[in-house]
Amino acid sequence: MSVPARADDPWYPPDFWVPASRASEYPYRYGDLFKAPTADAFGRDLISTGKKPAPWMGVLVLSPSCELVTKAGDDDPVTVARVRDLSRQSASQRAQVSAGWKDTPDGPSVAFASFAYLAPVPWVEGFTDQMYADFRQIAVVRYGDLKSAGRVAALDHEARVALIRRELYYRYRWLVPMDSVRNSEAVRIRADAAFIGPKPEWASGR
Numbered sequence: 001m002s003v004p005a006r007a008d009d010p011w012y013p014p015d016f017w018v019p020a021s022r023a024s025e026y027p028y029r030y031g032d033l034f035k036a037p038t039a040d041a042f043g044r045d046l047i048s049t050g051k052k053p054a055p056w057m058g059v060l061v062l063s064p065s066c067e068l069v070t071k072a073g074d075d076d077p078v079t080v081a082r083v084r085d086l087s088r089q090s091a092s093q094r095a096q097v098s099a100g101w102k103d104t105p106d107g108p109s110v111a112f113a114s115f116a117y118l119a120p121v122p123w124v125e126g127f128t129d130q131m132y133a134d135f136r137q138i139a140v141v142r143y144g145d146l147k148s149a150g151r152v153a154a155l156d157h158e159a160r161v162a163l164i165r166r167e168l169y170y171r172y173r174w175l176v177p178m179d180s181v182r183n184s185e186a187v188r189i190r191a192d193a194a195f196i197g198p199k200p201e202w203a204s205g206r
Contacts, residue, residue: 011100016119031155058083074144
């Protein structure tokens with residue numbers, strides 16, 4: 001099923017994840033996908049099978065909003081959103097989540113504002129299907145536990161801009177133009193003398 005998304009304003013870029021061969025060049029950051037730790041910072045079980053609520057398949061880093069390695073010790077908290085398998089949704093829901101838009105009598109409208117679409121990670125078993133992060137289901141985990149669980153994929157810079165924009169809409173209902181979010185992120189990166197890893201082309205100049 002297709003959704004008449006706004007072709008002039010797509011929510012998500014075609015490329016999502018840094019290739020596995022280059023992931024080691026990128027420190028852990030906002031938007032990176034991790035396997036779910038066994039428990040959150042307060043001891044709540046996240047992954048045991050057969051438990052209720054159902055186990056978490058993965059988590060998406062939401063805070064700190066920069067490089068975790070420069071800001072966190074093993075006992076420091078990291079805020080994450082629950083990642084879910086999109087295939088469990090209906091065909092119409094999958095189409096709306098992946099587009100970020102839905103058709104209404106008044107024209108395209110934001111669909112599932114509390115969800116952020118995540119592309120498959122074809123090189124990691126268990127994450128080869130489409131996914132989404134659920135901003136409504138948040139956990140605080142220890143940085144050390146997150147590292148032990150393991151990063152599944154590093155988010156590409158362009159996809160990170162899309163995620164920032166999506167979270168802005170979820171939290172404040174601000175539909176900020178993608179170019180404005182990208183420009184703000186470029187200013188932040190250029191001003192960060194301690195920035196680690198490759199920079200996007202749009203943030204490389206002065």
